[in-house]
Amino acid sequence: MTMRTRYRRRAKIFAGALAMASVGALAAWALTLRSAMPEIERPVDAKFSKAEIQRGASLAAVGDCAVCHTAERGKPFAGGKALATPFGTLYATNITPDAGTGIGSWSVEAFQRAMREGVRRNGEHLYPALPYEHFTKTSTTDLAALYAFLMTREAVASRPPPNELIPPLGFRPLLAGWKFLFLPQTPYIPDATKSAEWNRGGYLVESLGHCGGCHTPRNALGAEKSHLALTGGSAEGWIAPPLDGSNPSVSRWNADSLFRYLRTGADARHGMAGGPMGPVSHALAGASEDDVKAIAVYIDAAMHPAGGTQPRLSPAAGALIDHTESAAREQPVGAILFAGACAGCHGDGAPMSRVGRAPLSLVTSVQAGEPHNTVMAILQGLRTSTPEQRPFMPGFSDALSDAQVAALAAYVRARFTDQPPWSDLERSVATARKEGTSP
Numbered sequence: 109m110t111m112r113t114r115y116r117r118r119a120k121i122f123a124g125a126l127a128m129a130s131v132g133a134l135a136a137w138a139l140t141l142r143s144a145m146p147e148i149e150r151p152v153d154a155k156f157s158k159a160e161i162q163r164g165a166s167l168a169a170v171g172d173c174a175v176c177h178t179a180e181r182g183k184p185f186a187g188g189k190a191l192a193t194p195f196g197t198l199y200a201t202n203i204t205p206d207a208g209t210g211i212g213s214w215s216v217e218a219f220q221r222a223m224r225e226g227v228r229r230n231g232e233h234l235y236p237a238l239p240y241e242h243f244t245k246t247s248t249t250d251l252a253a254l255y256a257f258l259m260t261r262e263a264v265a266s267r268p269p270p271n272e273l274i275p276p277l278g279f280r281p282l283l284a285g286w287k288f289l290f291l292p293q294t295p296y297i298p299d300a301t302k303s304a305e306w307n308r309g310g311y312l313v314e315s316l317g318h319c320g321g322c323h324t325p326r327n328a329l330g331a332e333k334s335h336l337a338l339t340g341g342s343a344e345g346w347i348a349p350p351l352d353g354s355n356p357s358v359s360r361w362n363a364d365s366l367f368r369y370l371r372t373g374a375d376a377r378h379g380m381a382g383g384p385m386g387p388v389s390h391a392l393a394g395a396s397e398d399d400v401k402a403i404a405v406y407i408d409a410a411m412h413p414a415g416g417t418q419p420r421l422s423p424a425a426g427a428l429i430d431h432t433e434s435a436a437r438e439q440p441v442g443a444i445l446f447a448g449a450c451a452g453c454h455g456d457g458a459p460m461s462r463v464g465r466a467p468l469s470l471v472t473s474v475q476a477g478e479p480h481n482t483v484m485a486i487l488q489g490l491r492t493s494t495p496e497q498r499p500f501m502p503g504f505s506d507a508l509s510d511a512q513v514a515a516l517a518a519y520v521r522a523r524f525t526d527q528p529p530w531s532d533l534e535r536s537v538a539t540a541r542k543e544g545t546s547p
């Protein structure tokens with residue numbers, strides 16, 4: 109089943125389930141109403157300490173607030189960015205301190221309620237596109253710091269376009285039922301047997317970092333399957349690889365390489381953060397170094413449980429997989445295309461390899477069971493926002509046909525891995541093209 113039909117089927121199941129649920133929901137109507145919180149005057153900047161604002165800035169970076177709440181070429185945090193979901197398009201709101209169109213009239217209590225319970229100041233339920241499944245675990249002090257940071261930004265008057273959701277999902281009171289099922293408002297529970305750094309990392313991953321928002325699979329109603337946390341999910345047509353013992357990288361991740369990847373968007377033994385991971389790493393570049401280190405320590409431990417399978421190749425291992433000759437025999441069309449379009453960057457001794465960029469044999473996308481990320485990288489290219497990360501990889505969606513992209517993916521797989529070939533590649537390319545262009 110392709111991801112697209114899975115989405116459509118999911119959307120149908122979701123609409124059906126909601127139609128039934130809505131009968132019950134109407135009966136429980138009174139229960140779904142949440143009260144409005146009083147409007148306040150926007151607090152003056154002097155009310156917040158410099159240190160608190162600075163901590164808030166770092167936490168906003170961990171939480172990707174700007175990634176979702178800033179439109180392309182728009183003012184920071186002023187909203188309007190379209191977010192495609194299986195259930196329709198949502199527009200991120202304006203979270204600058206503008207009183208009329210932003211959150212300038214929200215008290216810290218109203219802000220905390222929105223982040224923890226997904227309820228607006230005026231009492232309306234918010235969609236879980238704001239990842240409150242995770243934000244609900246954020247501590248009161250951290251939410252206060254985030255509030256201080258947001259309230260001291262430039263106020264921008266701007267209203268996002270109205271959401272476009274599959275009926276009846278535009279009806280916000282239905283969200284009360286969703287939250288009843290899927291939003292346990294539990295704080296992060298520290299593990300006393302682990303270090304303070306591990307616990308800080310675990311807290312950030314589960315709360316503001318919302319790594320599970322992409323790296324955890326979702327059920328038919330779009331909620332994360334919490335018992336499968338971080339076992340791998342998907343986002344915007346890309347696969348978000350598992351961050352547990354089943355991570356398919358051939359090159360051993362450790363706390364150092366994870367720190368570099370998360371903070372700079374690239375690591376010499378793993379390649380570059382592609383697709384929706386690019387903006388995540390770009391945001392983390394603005395977070396405090398200690399917090400990103402703590403996240404790396406936590407993920408490293410998750411990837412290497414006792415008896416786990418990672419690694420297959422230690423970072424020191426010099427032997428890199430490169431089956432140039434057999435791959436050219438098996439995939440002659442891919443070999444010719446690769447020589448023309450790709451070898452300038454990915455071939456033996458290409459300038460890129462001399463400045464410490466990862467060879468394709470070390471990149472998870474090429475080793476993974478599914479071809480999605482290899483196909484998406486060829487179609488869309490890869491870019492991070494830091495110029496030090498040049499060269500970028502250009503996208504080839506306009507230059508290459510589906511059959512050519514499929515031939516290239518098959519060639520890359522045969523040349524740079526010991527894994528079995530991917531099946532049904534051309535169909536994956538057609539699907540990826542559609543998913544990659546949705547808003």
Ligand code: HEC
Nearest residue numbers: 168171172173176198199200201203222228234235237238
């Ligand atoms: C994955 C995208 C995403 C991320 C990340 C995200 N938000 Fe949002 N947020 C949204 C969307 C979409 C909405 C509107 C939901 C709706 O219409 O119900 C929203 C709504 C809100 C609201 C309610 C505003 C209103 O006017 O009702 C607040 C407050 C908010 N976000 C704060 C934050 C903060 C603070 C962060 C970072 C810690 C953050 N968001 C990160 C997508 C996101």
Ligand code: HEC
Nearest residue numbers: 317319322343346347348357380381382384385472473481
């Ligand atoms: C918006 C979706 C999204 C969020 C949020 C997200 N990731 Fe990712 N992540 C991805 C995708 C997609 C990839 C695959 C990128 C590629 O193939 O180039 C990825 C790749 C990774 C990788 C590389 C895995 C490998 O083996 O190559 C690591 C490590 C990672 N993410 C960690 C994190 C952590 C830690 C967080 C939370 C702080 C996080 N991610 C949040 C989507 C996301």
Ligand code: HEC
Nearest residue numbers: 379380382449450453465466471473481482485499500501
């Ligand atoms: C201008 C240089 C350049 C060209 C041309 C180029 N690439 Fe890349 N490619 C990169 C860089 C940089 C990366 C990131 C990996 C790294 O840092 O080593 C990358 C990564 C990849 C990845 C891994 C994707 C991921 O999720 O991390 C694949 C697959 C790939 N390239 C295939 C190709 C193919 C096939 C072609 C030809 C159609 C091509 N590349 C052309 C620079 C290039």
